[in-house]
Amino acid sequence: MAKKHKGAPEIPRDDYVYGHASKKTSQLTITVDPSGRIFIPELDPSSIRRQITHARKNKDDKVLYSAPADDFGVSLNPIEHLKTKFDFMLAVDTNTIRDANGPVRFNGYTASACTVVVISEPLQEWGTEIQIKPLASYLILDSGDDIKTEPLGWHLALTRHTDTPFLQSKRVGMVVDSELGKHIDINARRLPYYADHLLPNNTALVYASSDKAEMFANKMLKYCDNLAGQLLERFEKIGIGAALKASTFQLGSARCFAICHVRKPLVKT
Structure with a gap:
């Protein structure tokens, strides 16, 4: 089910819902309940996603936004749609210092910065202004090859913020900008999201691109991207030697540094 999205008329957007069957089927049955919601019972419920894209010349369509859905309707705007799935939202973005040959090595380490931002108000209470707040940042120095x-x-x-109550007890949508092709299986707990870790039962991945900040999910990723970029600029100024003297914790081949900073929330409407 699809409709044209009018957010950016110079490049038309396609707003649609898709899903797939878990086994071969010879027919599809479309049903509409009294509230107008559209269902196709032959399709795997965990595969249903709301997606907004635009066409690109000689390339695959650009995906701006992709999130789990419960039915095939497109009448709700993206925020109202997410209110049917989640209670709270956070976003995570990780940037790595690269050159034309790939990740740059500093004394054998690649340098990345991860930033986590949240909207701490419940989705159902969102008004005309939405405050995106930094939750945490990390510098990651990885000596591994992969x-x-x-x-x-x-x-x-997901694991370093057990003192943030809603991350533990409410339905959480986590906005990210990678691994879109794996989101269905990760959200269904058929595939680990990291190492052998499955997503918590209260969490699902939402995809957004930070290239075009048209919707609030994209703005969350853009804010993450900006903060991570600033952290990497700071790292390049202080150097690898000073960074390695800081207190760290180990995850696999990566040494991780928690960064404390105070920053005003970003207010978006």
């Missing part, structure tokens, strides 16, 4: 820091950043967000 560098994949985005899932490591997700793990830091």
